[in-house]
Amino acid sequence: MDQVTSAYGKHAIYNIFVELIHQQEQHEDLIQKHIAHEMRKLGDEFDEELQLNITELHVISSIGEHEPINVTALAERLRTSKATVSRICSKLLSMDIIRRTQLSDNKKEVYFRLNPKGRKLNVLHEDVHHELEQRFLGILDPYNEDELLIVQKVFRDILNNWTSIHENLVTRG
Secondary structure (H helix, E strand, O other): OOHHHHHHHHHHEEEEEEEEHHHHHHHHHHHHHHHHHHHHHHHHOOOOOOOOOOOHHHHHHHHHOOEEEEEHHHHEEEEEOOHHHHHHHHHHHHOEEEEEEOOOOOOOEEEEEEHHHHHHHHHHHHHHHHHHHHHHHHOOHHHHHHHHHHHHHHHHHHHHHHHHHHHHHHHHH
C-alpha cells in the first residue's frame, strides 16, 4: 500500500472516530433522558427533577459496585481527579442519593454507600449499560478472532493515548 492510500485510510478512520464521538455525546443525552423518564415513573421518591450527567451516574454505579468506597478509590476507578469525585459526591449527598459512612476500625476515612434512591438509579443505569453491551457485542459477532484482536489493540491504543492527546490540547489552549 502506498503512502497516499495509507494516509487516506488513516484520515477515513479518524473521521469515523470523530463521528463516533459525536454520536456518543448524543447517545449520552438520550441515556440521561431515558433515566430521568424512568425516575419520574418511580413516583414520589423522585419528586424533584434530577439533573445528573453521565459522570455522576458512573459515580453512583461505581459506589454501588464497590461500596463502601472512598474518594481516592472512586477517582482511580473512574480515571478522574479526587476534586471532581468530591464535588460529585457532595451533590449526590445533598440529593440523598448516597450517604457517608466510616469503618469501625478507621474513623478518619470517609466512605460512601448508596441510599435507596441511589440503588434505584444504579439499577436503571445497569439496565441501560446491559442493553448497550448486548448491542455492541452483536456488532462484533461477524468478526473472527484475528480481526477482534486488531480491533482490541486499536481501542486499547486509543484509550492509552487519549489522556496525553487531551492534555496536549488543554495546555495549548
